[in-house]
Amino acid sequence: MSFFEKLNHAIAHNQSLLVVGLDPNPEMMPKRYSTGEYSGDLMDGLKDWLHVIIQQTADLVCAYKPTYGFYKALGAPGLNLLEQTLAAIPDSIPIILDAKHGDLNTSTVFAETIFTRSRVDAVTLSPYSGQDHVAPFLIYPGKAVFILCCTSNPAAVAIQQYPQPQTPLYLQVVKEAKTWGAPEDLALEVGTTSPDVLAKIRAIAPERLILARSIWAEGGAELTQILAAGLNANGEGLLIPVPQDMLATEEPAAAIQPLREEINQARRQKIQQGSTCELWMPDVCFLEQHPHQDLILQLYDMGCILFGEFVQASGAVFPYYIDLRKVISNPQLFHLMLSAYAEILQDLTFDRIAGIPYGSLPTATGLSLRLHHPMIFPRKEVKAHGTRRVIEGHFEPGETVVVVDDILISGKSVMEGAAKLETGGLNVQDIVVFIDHEGGVKDRLRDNGYQAHSVLTISEITQTLYQAGRITQEQFQAFNHSVE
Numbered sequence: 001m002s003f004f005e006k007l008n009h010a011i012a013h014n015q016s017l018l019v020v021g022l023d024p025n026p027e028m029m030p031k032r033y034s035t036g037e038y039s040g041d042l043m044d045g046l047k048d049w050l051h052v053i054i055q056q057t058a059d060l061v062c063a064y065k066p067t068y069g070f071y072k073a074l075g076a077p078g079l080n081l082l083e084q085t086l087a088a089i090p091d092s093i094p095i096i097l098d099a100k101h102g103d104l105n106t107s108t109v110f111a112e113t114i115f116t117r118s119r120v121d122a123v124t125l126s127p128y129s130g131q132d133h134v135a136p137f138l139i140y141p142g143k144a145v146f147i148l149c150c151t152s153n154p155a156a157v158a159i160q161q162y163p164q165p166q167t168p169l170y171l172q173v174v175k176e177a178k179t180w181g182a183p184e185d186l187a188l189e190v191g192t193t194s195p196d197v198l199a200k201i202r203a204i205a206p207e208r209l210i211l212a213r214s215i216w217a218e219g220g221a222e223l224t225q226i227l228a229a230g231l232n233a234n235g236e237g238l239l240i241p242v243p244q245d246m247l248a249t250e251e252p253a254a255a256i257q258p259l260r261e262e263i264n265q266a267r268r269q270k271i272q273q274g275s276t277c278e279l280w281m282p283d284v285c286f287l288e289q290h291p292h293q294d295l296i297l298q299l300y301d302m303g304c305i306l307f308g309e310f311v312q313a314s315g316a317v318f319p320y321y322i323d324l325r326k327v328i329s330n331p332q333l334f335h336l337m338l339s340a341y342a343e344i345l346q347d348l349t350f351d352r353i354a355g356i357p358y359g360s361l362p363t364a365t366g367l368s369l370r371l372h373h374p375m376i377f378p379r380k381e382v383k384a385h386g387t388r389r390v391i392e393g394h395f396e397p398g399e400t401v402v403v404v405d406d407i408l409i410s411g412k413s414v415m416e417g418a419a420k421l422e423t424g425g426l427n428v429q430d431i432v433v434f435i436d437h438e439g440g441v442k443d444r445l446r447d448n449g450y451q452a453h454s455v456l457t458i459s460e461i462t463q464t465l466y467q468a469g470r471i472t473q474e475q476f477q478a479f480n481h482s483v484e
């Protein structure tokens, strides 16, 4: 189950937006865990305290959030304690590791460690190293990241409000972070006591999950104001931390229950005030999710799938345009896309991979490197100078080539490419594309002796975008009319 599926399930099952921090902070540990039977054994005291918190709250929260720094500060026994704490959390509750990781050099290894060798579902990251730093965390399907957008530290104002309060840096961080990942894998962490700050972020990121922090600080706003500013119109999209002092009481559950009810009351009010379909929580209403939903939504968010009137190469006007050429500028997304192509190619038999220029040359290169098959390509136009080759790269006549392209509209480009390869003595049987525009193009290719395979059809894409609320009913209907 992905992070968001787990989270939505826990929110619904426990009727809660509460997140409990599982922090082995000796200063906050209640005295009863350091006296009597615990005297002199800090690690035992911390472990039992955290386990009691989990036992008491597992049916009251939607996520747990261990802070990595507290465990690291305890040395090797601390890291051992982290493993024990994670193991004590029920499988149904997602785990957000609060690491605020920010180092580019260690991002790949850290992402691999937490997402493949521990039960962590999501991690908090510092935004300063940019997308390069975040991308290694996003290559793990179903995992998520929380980007730290702002904190409530008084001294941070000088940075976060720069250059001026009307156009503060923290809002730029939100805007930029939105381009790094889809709402299904990239959420925001917002430390603030100010409903105004939360409202500004909610306004520019209505679709993002927000993990609120620091809302209980002295002098902060009322919880009702925080909820009004941060909840989306469905009364969701906001995770609320349980105040630390509640976790030190003998019966944390007794203190947390009324808080959960207060929050749920505000959620009901928000929904009654009139929810619209514009604001949504990822995944919540999907009955059947497309296996490549994540990829489709990210492509849409990146501007690779455009709706509106577009003239096609053939001169026809469609209510959409697919521009997959942009994907190369988003390594994380490009990686996901190559994996989807590779799933098809691995079942085919071929000696070389040929990309159709220009759009599909990077794709063919990526697949060649990943699948360890050499690449060639048929030129779009032959140069009047130099070697004047039609086919670039080395090959032997008689070899079999799989042709790779991004989209099939009329099939003209791939057939022209295949014909050039065939004039070089190569065999072409299979053509693999990312998107099939449908309308009988695969049949046309079959009639010409080629077997076409596609990752997605244009109908699957529009259906998924419509279900996810990315395109309007009018856009969906315009598409349906165009294919009637």
Ligand SMILES: O=P(O)(O)OC[C@H]1O[C@H](OP(=O)(O)OP(=O)(O)O)[C@H](O)[C@@H]1O
Residues within 6 Å of the ligand: 313, 356, 357, 358, 359, 360, 405, 406, 407, 408, 409, 410, 411, 412, 413, 414
């Ligand atoms: O099935 P078809 O009707 O041939 O249409 C699909 C082709 O159109 C696009 O390429 P384009 O000609 O725009 O060239 P580019 O890759 O050089 O941008 C796309 O990359 C496909 O190759």
Ligand SMILES: O=C(O)c1cc(=O)[nH]c(=O)[nH]1
Residues within 6 Å of the ligand: 311, 312, 313, 314, 320, 321, 322, 323, 324, 407, 409
């Ligand atoms: O050739 C076209 O018509 C065409 C190319 C492309 O990349 N995307 C698209 O929607 N149409």
